[in-house]
Amino acid sequence: MGRPPLPVGTHGKVRTYELASGGFRAKTKVRDGDGVTREVERSGRSRAAAERALKKALQERTTPTGGAVTGDSKIADVVALFLEEVKRRRRGTTYDTYALHARNHVVPALGALRLREASVARVDAFLRACEIRLAANTVRSIRTVLSGVLGYAARLGAIPTNPVRDAGRIEGTTSTVRALVRAERVDLLAKLDADEDAYRRDLPDLCRFMLGTGARIGEVIALQDDAVAWEAGEVAIVANIVRVKRVGLVRHEGKTFAARRLLPLPAFVVEMLCERRPDDVVPTSMVFPNSRGHDLGRGSWRDPQNTGARLREALDAAGYEWVTSHVFRKTAATILDQAGLSARAIAGHIGHARPSITQDVYMDKRADGRAAADAFDAALGSGFDEESVQ
Structure with a gap:
């Protein structure tokens, strides 16, 4: 033996x-x-x-990986390999974002280091330096890219663990969530309806749909006629429109798995969609094309960036400089919250995987009207008069 x-x-x-x-x-x-x-x-x-x-x-020493990636490989070289993996597995916009952060931040600061030199202390020091000069959300994106690179190396056996996991958290300032209250919603929609430029650009109906569904602007402009169940009054959110560098406008499946969802439509949205539906509609007709009038339903895809810019102009003209398309999503989430729906149900409706994100980032905690005060008056008001005190 x-x-x-x-x-x-x-x-x-x-x-x-x-x-x-x-x-x-x-x-x-x-x-x-x-x-x-x-x-x-x-x-x-x-x-x-x-x-x-x-x-x-x-x-x-780490397990050799066929010579491609070892502990002595430079981080810059592994970044290039990781980005090729991202390009193969993820959508174009994700690749563009990752490549931007890798090129502008990760490689200049850490690219010359060997993988085995990427300690938790070095990674944490890099992230803390980014925090000083960049917004918290940007630093979180950079952290995601670096974690992906070093996690890729760990999967190949070049390093034993991913040091980004043990680096400190990125702390950002918490901003107050503000949604449109009832009076603001009525006022804003009236001003958009009266704005000739906004009407010509088909913005009033677009805003009504976002307010009535909580859908993202890219999801709304990706809607085709066959996504709407007209008799049931439902819409399937299954895609979004994005602009991919060197490619142009692309319609692809929803942002995440949770983003693909079936939503009930309020009556005012169904009525609006029926009014704008052309007689010669086909299943692939766009619900919100890039032009109005004779081309309604038969135009080309709207550019989300251009649509956002035109919406910005209309909102500024209406005196709502603080409102963005995301405020419509926050307004929808807040309306559902005030109606008594659970955080999980609201997260499912607006396409979030985690209810905590919906609660912390999308719900306006301000009371809308005097309903709460009236409830206290009804329950306690008679118990504090002079006779009861005596």
Whole structure:
């Protein structure tokens, strides 16, 4: 029976030899994570120096990955490999965002480091430096990119763990959520209806749909006629329109799995959609095309960036400089919250995977009207008059 192999990840006896040219060489055999036993050796001026060099090499050693990525690979090289993986697996806008942060932040600061040099302390120091000069959401995106790069290296066995996981959290200032209250909604829609430029650009109906569904602007302009169940009064949110660098406008499946959802439509939205539905409609007709009038339903895709810019002009003209398309989503979430729906139900309606995001970022906590005060009056008001006190 032959000698049993070394356990995976261990090394055998260290042997040291004196070299004829002077100095010493220490060597041993290591059984790597792929099951292959390899010889590792290091030299030094003395026996002890050679053994110390070998032990250090063994501590830093990781399982070889066919020569593509090892602990000695530069982070900049691994970034390029990771981005190729992102391009293959993710949508174009995700790749563009990741590539931007990698090019502008990760590679300039960390690209020359070897993977084994990417310690938790170095990663944390980099993120803290980013916090000083960048917005919290931007730093979180940068952290996501760096985590993806080092996580990719860890999966290949080049480093034992992803150091980004142990780096400190990115703390941002919490902003107060503001949604449109009833009087503001009525006033804004009336002003949009009266704005000739806004009407020509088909913005009033677009805003009504966003307010009545909580859908994202990219999801709304991606709607086709066959997404609407006209008799049931429902709409399937299954896609969005994005602009991809070097490609142009692209319609693809929803932003996330949670973003693909079936929504009931309020009566005023169904009525609005029926009024604007052309007689010669086909299943692929766009509900909100890039033009109005004779081309309604038969135009081309609206550009989300251009639509956002035109909406910005209309909102400013109406005196609602603080409102964005996302405020419509927050307004929809707040209306559902005030109607008594659970956070989970509201998150499912507006397409969030986590109800906590809906509660913390999308719900206006201000009381709308005097309903709360009237409830207290009804329950407690008679209990605090002079007669009851006596």
